[in-house]
Amino acid sequence: VPLDPGPIDLFLADVKTRVDRHLTRFFEQKREHAQSLSDPSRELVEAVFDFTMRGGKRTRPAILIAGHLAIDPSADLEPLLDACAGLELLQSYLLIHDDWMDQDDERRGGTTLHRLFADRLRDPHLGACIAVLAGDLGNAFAIELVARSATISKHSAAALEAFWTMQRDVVYGQALDLIAYRDVALIQRLKTGSYSVKGPLLVGAVLAGASAQQRAGLERYAEPAGLAFQVRDDILGVFGAPEKTGKPAGNDLRAGKRTLLIEEAESRLNEREREPLTAVLGKTDASESAVRAAMDLLDRSGTRAAVETRIEELDRQAQAALQAGGLSELGRTRLEQLARMFAYRDR
């Protein structure tokens, strides 16, 4: 008997409440252990905790749980919370390192950890080192949590494999991103695709004992859903409302990020026509009005609309993939709702 799944907002709110409570309990133990070592050890743990609790919609745990319900709709969710918390700590590790690599000052409405420690220790290099170690600690905690969920299940090898695959692919993706590698689609698949949708989904599904056929179906869903998530990010990075994204308008233009929007503009416009865009791309000091002109160009030239059409296509592909593959109705409904949310969110 399929349960009435109810609206996605309630589901997400429920996941967030559970995961945040679980993270808080986990960190209480870690704080106590670290305090038994030294004050600076406790401060390191607190930095990872504060960063993790600062924000985050806990969408990865929601995908993990939806993937699990797609295989076993009546599963007890309690044993999954370790893995859910682990995903959030993997995310903290990656963001803390990325922020240092990109030399960003702000994240989730607060100071990035390498800046925070640089100020506290009055030494930028030392600050960077301690931030990298805070990230590494988050990663070690992530492994602890995922290992715990995995080893109480009957499917520990497959669950751990889904985890380390994600962890490895995101490293490959980040390295290519940093050197501005030409194949943007590959970077997106490795970096965002792997750990935004596919990895969490597979961890959840294999913990429920997904068959090869079920996994294949979920992977066919994860690829377009993850890509839609990323392409929406590309649009929000330029056109998003600053009060919702937490970043200034046109942020990705000034940062010079190679996104699908830029690739699309280059394929539609010749060099002369692209002039207003080229004038701001990668120019951190570009004026407000120059950024506005580049945004107008992306609109007028149909670039933005073409990218929106691409998102619609991706969403359709994701939805279609769910119809095959022997998934539960409850899980399918949740995954449909999540894909739609990824594709059409405004933050």
Added chain:
Amino acid sequence: VPLDPGPIDLFLADVKTRVDRHLTRFFEQKREHAQSLSDPSRELVEAVFDFTMRGGKRTRPAILIAGHLAIDPSADLEPLLDACAGLELLQSYLLIHDDWMDQDDERRGGTTLHRLFADRLRDPHLGACIAVLAGDLGNAFAIELVARSATISKHSAAALEAFWTMQRDVVYGQALDLIAYRDVALIQRLKTGSYSVKGPLLVGAVLAGASAQQRAGLERYAEPAGLAFQVRDDILGVFGAPEKTGKPAGNDLRAGKRTLLIEEAESRLNEREREPLTAVLGKTDASESAVRAAMDLLDRSGTRAAVETRIEELDRQAQAALQAGGLSELGRTRLEQLARMFAYRDR
């Protein structure tokens, strides 16, 4: 029937051959996979491989195997090779990150990775980022390998716990080391102690199904054996023969490392007497003759001899711990030999 264990050198050579062959095979697969992504991905894998194969005596795998044999002296060693290779990759990850943190130029007779990538990419920050990612990749590989050994055993939860405990403790230790925290013994326990002896030993022992009593016995051995290893490092860092340690004579003095040698000198000598030592400590440009004078002081004052006595005590404690605890004769012999080697090695 206990086998004749034979000399430790043959055992170490055998472990090194097996582990190096295993690492080579593992990296062949990884190189092929990375090449299917992109050239820079393959280059990243090759950097981790070259760094890992550059040197390393594979003592951690030897301890893992000895710990396993202490519980099950007739065990097949083949299923342990994944975990052994994983320990070496954990080590690569830690050294690559440490080298960047310490801003060292050389490691294992070659250029450190952050310098290598900085030269190749003509950008020091980018070089540091790619090196940190190379370390992260080594860590992801380590988790893959340890997870594989763990999940084919009947003791996956305990084996993974031994692994992440080590990975976590070394991060706490490194953070305290960087801020020059006053409690040197705590740093040594967390940083070197955890992953030089105790962690590898416990991973090996729990994979063989060690009982709580056996684990307790091994931990009582690991603490002094690991500390002896570290204290010998402290002595070699000052008095070691450069052609054997790969580091210039008096290296740790110029680097200003807070070691047991320095702590002992401070407890034996007053401020005026310590003058030749203070003159070079942390002074990267200290002259050859000034360093020589500081070394003489450590000798003349009995500091070096007192630290040697401390090593003898630690070795005795380690050997005594092995007598209790229900360990096999073969494993006990190997662990005795290894502890002696750690305490009295010259490189």
